[in-house]
Amino acid sequence: MSGASGAPLGSAVVEEARPRPARRRDGPxxxxxxxxxxxxxxxxxALLALACAIGPLLLPFTDTEIDIMQRFAPPFSGVHLLGTDPLGRDILARILMAGRISxxxxxAAMVISMLIGITVGLVAGYYGGWLGTVLMRFVDAMLCFPSIFLLLAVSSLVGPAVGSIIVLIAITSWMEVARIVEAQIRALKARDFAVAAEALGASDARVMLRELLPNAIAPIVVAATLNVAHAILAESYISFLGYGIQPPTPSWGNMLDNAQSYLTSAPWLAIFPGAAITLAVTSFNVIGDGLRDALDPRSGGR
Structure with a gap:
């Protein structure tokens, strides 16, 4: 009887002693x-970018083609899927072409703002001292100015060219990136791997670019995604107010500006570009949230 009861006990001990396979951690x-x-x-x-890239090539109308006989055609009536504007131009063609611009x-504004912000944050966080203090106080001073007012003031001076708008948006949206990078670099430079690289005689540039910056990449990627949303929204603001990209070049913002006089008689002129802005900005924001959870190991894969 004791032998019969001992066999299962021995098996249980063997099972407990057997190493269990390690649980595989999910990647980003x-x-x-x-x-x-x-x-x-x-x-x-992805779908929006694809539609804006190839859609205008497939449509039977261009964004500048005028048809006075089809003025204010409502959506889903005839060949104009989203209707036409006061000049008879196809709304869908203009939405897609405006999407290319926006x-x-x-x-482009994201790339420029990230380059400026990363450079300032990297230098301020690594060197610290008076240089870091001066740079970060300059960042704080820039943040004191509402970016939309700064955009409007400067854009009224330099003109509404697309290149000018890109640069203006970039120079008003790099400060948060600099703050994020500075905080990350300041924390990382005291870690063993950075101290070891300095002890081995690595140059400052090598330590910053090869050791510190790659370890701070997660919040930088998230900030880049959110900066795209901010830039699209900023371009829409200033174009809506008449200081941004000017007709006949379409952008979602100036399409909204042109629709102001027809909100009651032709509401689709404002609905569709407004929906495009909302969809793009919201999508980039939720992508940023997803990247934050994916790249932060403390998030637990929420």
């Missing part, structure tokens, strides 16, 4: 894919 991609809103936002941006402005 797996954590991002579990964030359904972020995946949906990424799909929306998305290009957003990405």
């Amino acid at each position: 991609l797996q954590r991002f894919m579990r964030h359904r809103l972020a995946v949906f936002g990424a799909a929306v941006i 998305l290009s402005v957003g990405f």
Whole structure:
């Protein structure tokens, strides 16, 4: 009887002693894919970019083609899927062409603002001292000015060219990036790997670019995504107020500006560009949330 009862006990001891396979930790991609809103936002941006890239080539109308006989055609009536504007131009063609402009402005302004912000934050965080203090006080001073007022003031002086708008948006949106990078670099430079690199005689540039910056990449990627949304919204603001990209070049902002006089008689003129702005900005924001959860190991893959 005791032998019969001892066999299962021995098996249990063997099972407990047997090493269990380590649980595999999910990588950033797996954590991002579990964030359904972020995946949906990424799909929306991909489809929107694809539509803006090839859509104007497939439509039977261009964004500048005028047809006076088709003025104010309502949506889903005839060949104009989203209707026409006061000059008879196809709204869908203009939305897609405006998307090219607005998305290009957003990405280009993001790249420039990230380069400025990363450079300032990297130098301030690594060197510290009086140089870091001066740079970060300058960042604080820039943040004291509302960016939209600064954009309007400067854009009225330099003109409404697309290149000028990109640069203006970039120079009013790099400060938060600089703050993020400075805080990350200041914390990382005291870590063992950075101290060891300095002890081995690595140059300042090598320590900053090869050791510190790659370890601060997660919040930088998130900030870049959110900066695209900010740039698209900023371009829409100033174009809506008449200081940004000017007709006949379409942008989502100046399409809204042109629709102000027809909000009651032809509401689709404002609905569709407004929906495009909302969709793009919201999608980039939820992508940023998903990237934050995916790249932060403390998030637990929420």
